[in-house]
Amino acid sequence: MAAVIAHAPQRPKASATQTAGERIYLSPPHMSDEGFERAFVQEAFDTNWIAPIGPHVNELEEEFARQNGSPYAAALSTGTAALHLALRLIGIKPGDEVFCPSLTFCASANPIVYEGARPVFIDADERTWNINPALLVEELERCARNNALPKAVVVVDLYGQSADWKPILEACERYGVPVLEDAAEALGATYGGTRTGNFGYAGVFSFNGNKIITGSGGGMLVSSNEKLIAQARNLSTQARVPAAHYQHEVIGYNYRMSNVVAGIVRGQLRVLGKRLARKREIFNWYRKRFTYIPGISSMPEAPYGECNRWLTCILVDPQHFGATAEEIRLKLEANNIESRPLWKPLHLQPVFAGCRMVGGEVCERLFNMGLCLPSGTALSEEQLERIAKLVESVHK
Numbered sequence: 001m002a003a004v005i006a007h008a009p010q011r012p013k014a015s016a017t018q019t020a021g022e023r024i025y026l027s028p029p030h031m032s033d034e035g036f037e038r039a040f041v042q043e044a045f046d047t048n049w050i051a052p053i054g055p056h057v058n059e060l061e062e063e064f065a066r067q068n069g070s071p072y073a074a075a076l077s078t079g080t081a082a083l084h085l086a087l088r089l090i091g092i093k094p095g096d097e098v099f100c101p102s103l104t105f106c107a108s109a110n111p112i113v114y115e116g117a118r119p120v121f122i123d124a125d126e127r128t129w130n131i132n133p134a135l136l137v138e139e140l141e142r143c144a145r146n147n148a149l150p151k152a153v154v155v156v157d158l159y160g161q162s163a164d165w166k167p168i169l170e171a172c173e174r175y176g177v178p179v180l181e182d183a184a185e186a187l188g189a190t191y192g193g194t195r196t197g198n199f200g201y202a203g204v205f206s207f208n209g210n211k212i213i214t215g216s217g218g219g220m221l222v223s224s225n226e227k228l229i230a231q232a233r234n235l236s237t238q239a240r241v242p243a244a245h246y247q248h249e250v251i252g253y254n255y256r257m258s259n260v261v262a263g264i265v266r267g268q269l270r271v272l273g274k275r276l277a278r279k280r281e282i283f284n285w286y287r288k289r290f291t292y293i294p295g296i297s298s299m300p301e302a303p304y305g306e307c308n309r310w311l312t313c314i315l316v317d318p319q320h321f322g323a324t325a326e327e328i329r330l331k332l333e334a335n336n337i338e339s340r341p342l343w344k345p346l347h348l349q350p351v352f353a354g355c356r357m358v359g360g361e362v363c364e365r366l367f368n369m370g371l372c373l374p375s376g377t378a379l380s381e382e383q384l385e386r387i388a389k390l391v392e393s394v395h396k
Helices: 038-047 055-068 079-089 110-114 133-145 166-174 227-236 259-269 273-291 325-334 361-370 383-396
Strands: 070-078 099-101 118-122 152-156 177-182 202-206 217-225 295-297 312-316 356-358 370-373
Touching: 038 055, 038 259, 038 295, 055 070, 055 217, 055 259, 070 099, 070 227, 079 152, 079 177, 079 217, 079 227, 110 118, 110 177, 110 259, 118 325, 133 166, 133 217, 133 356, 166 177, 217 227, 217 312, 259 273, 273 295, 273 312, 273 383, 312 325, 325 370, 361 370
Parallel strands: 099 118, 099 152, 118 356, 152 177, 177 202
Antiparallel strands: 070 217, 202 217, 295 312, 312 370
């Protein structure tokens, strides 16, 4: 989902040597041991490139595109900005309908409203927690019969797991509806061997403070359409027309990534492989530890790809566990440990009251039963053990 904001304020530095009573955050930043980020930031200071653009921005775009297998990339201020530009560039207009999953962060839908369009929310597939392809196809068919197709579909790769792209793309292509991929949480995840962000007309990533790699902020728009990326770069710098003076012929935005932020992300990109491996280690540690506790299950992994396990998410069945996910959250919080419910479905959010919803039972059930456990890649075994014992202590 686009530019997902941190679930709560994040500590500025992650440490694997925290004491037993020190705060454990959900997914704090984790800088490289090698100091790549500091070196790139120092270079920006040494060369006085403390500007919205600069060498690190250009280098990051090339490095990111190459590493993610994306033909073209534009470095922007946030993932939300990236999704907003993508929607604008595919021609979304006031009054248009745009399909979007309900089980996601609000930044997946807010840019739809920025353009005056109306989100239509689609329920989740309980096998993957992502948008339900069958429901999406059904709704597209119904809209086609009524000559009221949506102008676009935003698909989110939720909690680092790729959506089921084959049926989604086939249906949208059949009806001529463009697809945008919100891969904000899914950097490094795959679908059929291809990395996320490379499905649909354009893909969006976030480098917010709680993401798998971070620049303290920042986002990336990727696409195989070179013209779209060039237009995004222009719009992100206030749509300035080349001239000795400041010339503007369309409304633009201040959405370009800073050179300092780009330096941090370049450093983080060099340890992405380590972060992906550690995220999966943490998920597997929790899963193994809770195997014999009745009423706790993990977010399933779809057979078509590999989830990056950005956050370790569990479902708590109170009938078998003897307590609710909220009781676990409160127990952890009382012991200075941050955990969070799953995303509250957007159709239940007051700001989207009145928006059309297709289904809803699945994402509501997941929200009521779901909990995100601390998943920072600097977590020590002692910290994981502390968290697990507290979860077990709530079991009745």
